[in-house]
Amino acid sequence: MREIFNFSAGPAMLPEEVLIRAQEELVDWQGTGMSIMEMSHRSKEFLQVSEQTEQLVRELLAVPTNYRVLFLAGGATSQFAMVPMNLLQDKQVAAYFNTGQWSKKALQEAQLYCQVEVIGTSHEVDGLQCLPDLEKFELPAQAAYVHYCANETIAGIEFPQAPELPGDLPLVTDMTSSLFSKPCDIAKHGLIYASAQKNFGHAGITLVIIREDLIGHALPNTPSLFNYQKEVEQHSMLNTPATYSWYFAGLMLQWIKQQGGVQAMDQQSRNKSQKIYQLIDQSDFYINKIHPQYRSRLNIPFTLHDPSLDKDFLQQAKQAGLVNLAGHRSVGGMRASMYVGMPEQGVTRLAEFMQDFEKRCA
Ligand SMILES: *Cc1c(COP(=O)(O)O)cnc(C)c1O
Numbered sequence: 001m002r003e004i005f006n007f008s009a010g011p012a013m014l015p016e017e018v019l020i021r022a023q024e025e026l027v028d029w030q031g032t033g034m035s036i037m038e039m040s041h042r043s044k045e046f047l048q049v050s051e052q053t054e055q056l057v058r059e060l061l062a063v064p065t066n067y068r069v070l071f072l073a074g075g076a077t078s079q080f081a082m083v084p085m086n087l088l089q090d091k092q093v094a095a096y097f098n099t100g101q102w103s104k105k106a107l108q109e110a111q112l113y114c115q116v117e118v119i120g121t122s123h124e125v126d127g128l129q130c131l132p133d134l135e136k137f138e139l140p141a142q143a144a145y146v147h148y149c150a151n152e153t154i155a156g157i158e159f160p161q162a163p164e165l166p167g168d169l170p171l172v173t174d175m176t177s178s179l180f181s182k183p184c185d186i187a188k189h190g191l192i193y194a195s196a197q198k199n200f201g202h203a204g205i206t207l208v209i210i211r212e213d214l215i216g217h218a219l220p221n222t223p224s225l226f227n228y229q230k231e232v233e234q235h236s237m238l239n240t241p242a243t244y245s246w247y248f249a250g251l252m253l254q255w256i257k258q259q260g261g262v263q264a265m266d267q268q269s270r271n272k273s274q275k276i277y278q279l280i281d282q283s284d285f286y287i288n289k290i291h292p293q294y295r296s297r298l299n300i301p302f303t304l305h306d307p308s309l310d311k312d313f314l315q316q317a318k319q320a321g322l323v324n325l326a327g328h329r330s331v332g333g334m335r336a337s338m339y340v341g342m343p344e345q346g347v348t349r350l351a352e353f354m355q356d357f358e359k360r361c362a
Helices: 016-025 044-061 075-087 101-110 228-233 243-259 261-281 307-319 344-361
Strands: 067-072 093-098 115-121 123-125 128-130 143-149 171-174 191-195 206-211 299-304 334-337
Touching: 016 243, 044 067, 044 206, 044 243, 044 261, 067 228, 075 101, 075 143, 075 171, 075 191, 075 206, 075 228, 093 101, 101 115, 101 143, 101 171, 243 261, 261 299, 261 344, 299 307, 307 334, 307 344
Parallel strands: 093 115, 093 143, 143 171, 171 191
Antiparallel strands: 067 206, 123 128, 191 206, 299 334
16 A cells, blocks of 8 residues: 555546556556557557547446547647637637636637637635526527536535536536546536546546537638547547557546446545545634535645644645645645545545644644
8 A cells, every 4th residue: 555645636646556557567468568558559459448448438427329539639728729619610609607717727718719708707705715606697699608617626616516508508518627526417518528637547638528419510720630520530549649548547447437436436525525624614723715515525725724834734744645735836725636546545644634733733
């Protein structure tokens, strides 16, 4: 058992079993005498890996048959541009929820291609951060799609459910920090994207799940690599894909399946985050400013009542094997990210450390 627990927001901690399996297979993948890294992406061996990974995505998330699954490069950030390039069609407006730094980056990128209407923002109520009311937003006429970020990784704020949209207006969701951490009704969405390094692998590959009718309408000057239709036609192999990241995502998804699938991940995420939120709520020493209804299960930002203790907290945590607890550089304080690869034991150790630190320093 590893003794270091990494609370980084991403790239993030991965299950030890998965790393060991990758290590065992690194030099000689299944008796081929070759590493996955050395194999042609067009070889029958790699095609078996890539197809199996797609099957696991479909199975774990119960992806309906009228959706396509893509494994692309460029991270979630490339989707900030690909979405408007492919989904605007003949419209000039897109609607965005602006609830934190990631949705803001997404909408700023979309502004390169269209007019962005912000239909809801995060805001403070009685000193606590809240998300927009999903029953009360107004949609601009002529919006091509609605975009939101399901879990704002930096702020630590998470939508409890997806917004309901009228008619067949496509809902586009950045699920980079929450996909595979709970069940998801894919049919409510036109498009979902997530890069791997938070919940289901390491950096290099981005999963896109897209409804078929949204494919094939890219703007005329869209580069081929940014065109969903061309990627669908080439099975995500329009150029050489990130083969190792793709393979590794497959190992992670097998592991999630063995653990009991996304229902089990949801239960574990709730248990782990509850442990820390409870501790925060029972103390005046630790503070979290997100309304309980919108607290993220994956990223828990918190501050100490006396910020002059921050340095000691981080240093002593590190000595206890609890690393990367510093908050995002833009907000300071602390942040404990606990994606599906964070073992329960890591969270227990963090809770014990926080209680002990409080006793000694309060
Ligand atoms: C990390 C993150 C991103 C950025 O992902 P990249 O793969 O670095 O482009 C986007 N959105 C959310 C919600 C994230 O957590």
